[in-house]
Amino acid sequence: MAVRVGILGATGAVGQRFIQLLEDHPTFELAALTASESSAGKTYKEAAKWRVNTPIPEDVAEMTVTETTPEAVPDGVDLLFSSLPSGVAADVEPGFLEEGYVVSSNSSNDRMAPDVPLTIPEVNPGHLELIEVQREERGWDGALVKNPNCSTITMVPTLAALDQFGLENVNVSTLQAVSGAGYSGVTSMEIIDNAIPHIGGEEDKMETESRKLLGDFDGAELHLHEMDVAASCNRIPTLDGHLENVFAETTEDVSPEEAAEAMREYPSVDLHSSPDQLIHVFEDPGRPQPRMDRERGDGMQISAGGIQKTADGLKYNCLAHNTIRGAAGASVLNGELLVEEGYL
Ligand code: 11C
The missing domain is CATH 3.30.360.10 (Dihydrodipicolinate Reductase; domain 2)
Structure with a gap:
């Protein structure tokens, strides 16, 4: 069954890579795009200065970009990929986690937090178990996983x-x-x-x-x-x-x-x-x-x-x-691991 996903920070360099990698993905169906206030309300093709080497997928080009708040994300989205600037991510990611979203984040804030798994699926998939510690300590219903720099x-x-x-x-x-x-x-x-x-x-x-x-x-x-x-x-x-x-x-x-x-x-x-x-x-x-x-x-x-x-x-x-294995691809792969391990 498809997992509906969203991208926080969809217009930036890594956000664009997310869109490219999620096109025709066998598990993930892209259903939400967020960006800064100045992009909210625009179609994706109006909001993004597209620089990836393949065209914007047609359905994504016409999607409306929303503000980066839990209220703006449509119902039925469970997993969010985050490529927000780290300062913004530090402010807004906790709000999504409190609301029960699972967040696979490329942003650098919280990577070294002792209760946040910093994961490369081929290297340390077992660190996902830190999610239990995180839920207990922070009271989040959701789960936060980071990929490294x-x-x-x-x-x-x-x-x-x-x-x-x-x-x-x-x-x-x-x-x-x-x-x-x-x-x-x-x-x-x-x-x-x-x-x-x-x-x-x-x-x-x-x-x-x-x-x-x-x-x-x-x-x-x-x-x-x-x-x-x-x-x-x-x-x-x-x-x-x-x-x-x-x-x-x-x-x-x-x-x-x-x-x-x-x-x-x-x-x-x-x-x-x-x-x-x-x-x-x-x-x-x-x-x-x-x-x-x-x-x-x-x-x-x-x-x-x-x-x-x-x-x-x-x-x-x-x-x-660096923007595929080192960023968006790393985060999508962590999302796949979260599905495989039953966190969604
Ligand atoms: C660079 N590695 O090449 C950086 C960009 O911590 O995810 C990504 C920064 C990060 O400048």
């Missing part, structure tokens, strides 16, 4: 594959696409002939979210993974696709071949939006590259390559599509 999602599945060798220190340097910064980055391309270091808040998110994702939930409390993560995050003039250089120290000696095998064999999950193989490992050390490899697995596959030995472990590169 796009630069975190790109790296963490590869770390999950290597954790069997005893992850200790992880250093990562990112080369992040301008779509991660929203429309202003894409439209102005003011970054051409430049690279911007230390981009807003990204380093802290990678350092903390990674440890939560790979942490253990003991039935009552979530324990962060003990590894240390140090991140340097940089913006480069690529349109889509974050490339990352990872240096991972492990307690066990591990060869590049063993690491490649662990990544290739790391299991995917049986959900509609998850790729058959989660991590593709290239033999060619010049891959992955954003333009060539970001669309793999409909934008949901992680790519890795250039795996080499270092004095204390390994170095390698990884890549993912």
Whole structure:
């Protein structure tokens, strides 16, 4: 049976990706679009400056955008995907949760809250059990699940594959696409002939979210993974696709071949939006590259390559599509997991 869903923040870059990914989805039927006050009352095609590489689905183009309040959402919608700016999300998401909505959110507020599952279905689906803690502590009838930041999602599945060798220190340097910064980055391309270091808040998110994702939930409390993560995050003039250089120290000696095998064999999950193989490992050390490899697995596959030995472990590169695997696709996948696990 179809689950009726809505998008909070439907006109932005990630909101548009949600619309693209929900077209012809086998489980989800799009029935509500919200945005800021200035868009409310307009049709979607009037309200959104559409920039995704496929046309606006015809039925969505004519849908009316409403304000982002529980009262404005039509009856029969149970699941909301949120791509609101984090400040707005922090204000409005609790109101939807009190009203009993299940919210799969890409917004960065509350990602590190101890009672909020921060989930990548292929990595830590068991963390959904935190919903019981959340309901008890906050009195919500609904449920809130977050997906991590796009630069975190790109790296963490590869770390999950290597954790069997005893992850200790992880250093990562990112080369992040301008779509991660929203429309202003894409439209102005003011970054051409430049690279911007230390981009807003990204380093802290990678350092903390990674440890939560790979942490253990003991039935009552979530324990962060003990590894240390140090991140340097940089913006480069690529349109889509974050490339990352990872240096991972492990307690066990591990060869590049063993690491490649662990990544290739790391299991995917049986959900509609998850790729058959989660991590593709290239033999060619010049891959992955954003333009060539970001669309793999409909934008949901992680790519890795250039795996080499270092004095204390390994170095390698990884890549993912930042607005699909790293944002809207991640959130849709969490929605699929919520359905599969009976939260709807
Ligand atoms: C970027 N990763 O590329 C960011 C955008 O925490 O979800 C997404 C911010 C977030 O700038």
